[in-house]
Amino acid sequence: MAEQEVAPAPATEEKPSSSAVDRWVGGLVLLGGLWLFAVRFIKTLGRPPYEFKEIIRQLNAIGFRSLSLVTVVGVVIGAVLTMQSRPTMIKFGAEAFIPAMVAISVMRELSPVLISVILGGRVGAGIGAELGSMRASEQIDAMEVAALDPYKLLVFTRVVACMIALPVLTIYADLLALVGSWVVEKIEAGMTLNHFITSVVNSVEFSDYLPGIVKTIFFGFTIGIVGCYEGYNSSGGTEGVGRSATDAAVTSSLLIIVLDVLFVKITLMLWPS
């Protein structure tokens, strides 16, 4: 068999620094764009009338249609946390503190962040894809041509709906997590509902649930702004729509986690105990 002559692989010109710079520049451009988009939201806030009908429609699409997902996540958070912590708590003779521990963990951190990240995927990607396809099919251009304000009609309404839906869904998830936790306690230790509720009410304070709820308003704002920004500025037809949806989910989840660090720091400054 004739020996095949293998041509040496052409030396590729490596430019790691250039691609890294491109990525940084891209990240900065994205943050700048998001900032301008957020500033525009605040400006729009001062320009009534608002599209209440569209806000309610979006509340249904973003909030009501996420209920089943939030229900499952809420119950699972409470049940799993109780099951995981129970052996350790028993070891330290702190079994009686399980309801309080679960309630505080869920209300302060787990529920707001988990629900926001999960909805960042579902809602953020949905908004990114919807507005992206509206951009691709020239519907956003058609609004501008018709002297309608697409930002006010499409972006403002969705961001407001996210800011309303997120705290409500988080409170709902908090309650379901407690239900999940009680069910585990009932099965494992035969704890009565009355005992569980008394234990939670006596241990949870204002500073435990308020910051968790307030930060979800900002997380909702983040999901709405990122989803809308990615969709509104989509380009490249159907491929661009898919890219907008993915970028919206990834960016909003990342920003929620980063912002959470900031909110925890602020909470600890306001309520040091």
Add this chain to the structure above:
Amino acid sequence: MSLFHHHKKEVHPDSGPLLHIDRVSISFDRPVLRDVSFQVRHGETVALMGKSGTGKSVLLKLIVGLLKPNAGKVVYRDRDVTTMNEGQLLALRSEMGFLFQGAALFDSMTVGQNLELFLVKHTELSAPEREQKILETLDIVGLRDAVDKMPSELSGGMKKRAGLARSIVIEPDLMLYDEPTTGLDPLTAASIAEEIVSLQQRLGIASLVVTHDLPTAFTVADRAVVLNEGFVVFDGTLNDFVSSNDPFLREYLSASQLDRARHDKIIKAIEQHSAPQEVTV
């Protein structure tokens, strides 16, 4: 027999320009429009033709102020569109109708709601008056029964008609059509072109029709402007266009006539096939 049916409409020879594109240039990653100039007079229909990617749709977006040129002016009713602020542009756009290539109907609204949104924004009509106006407009394009349908329930041709209805419901002074017959079968395309002519006769509005479809241009237009490589290579009557000796125009025409001849051949074959056969006993 001519391959094309040219509808003639009276245009007053002394009527001044409604729209004046004055030495407009725009570039993106490459030059798209270069020193483009032409006019559209009151009541006149101009077909803007050229190959794909030659800047026809870009020009429409410049006219409504969705894009700004790098150089030149777009003057509508003696007002320079290129220097208008957002508020002035919103007012300007209420005087223009725009039929997008894909109709661009709002997916989440019914056909009726699509039209109503424009009426709410641009008119002071009461709810019953708006309803009447919507039905009247849908009647014009033959879509009265589709008032409660969602865009996803409509065929391509019906979407175009619904988009047309939405564009004319506010009674614009200038209609801009972006490839109104692209993506449609030849018969639906012909019916849309006839619809455009019928609308112009009824409403007497000026129109700029972007198309690369020669039969559509000959059906609807009084005059043609042809772009090539971003330059205007022809501005004149359709008869002058047909008789031009410019190599590009000859090539453009012959390619279109070839398509048309194929289309006519197919239609003829279908007609022969479906003709009643003589039955011998």
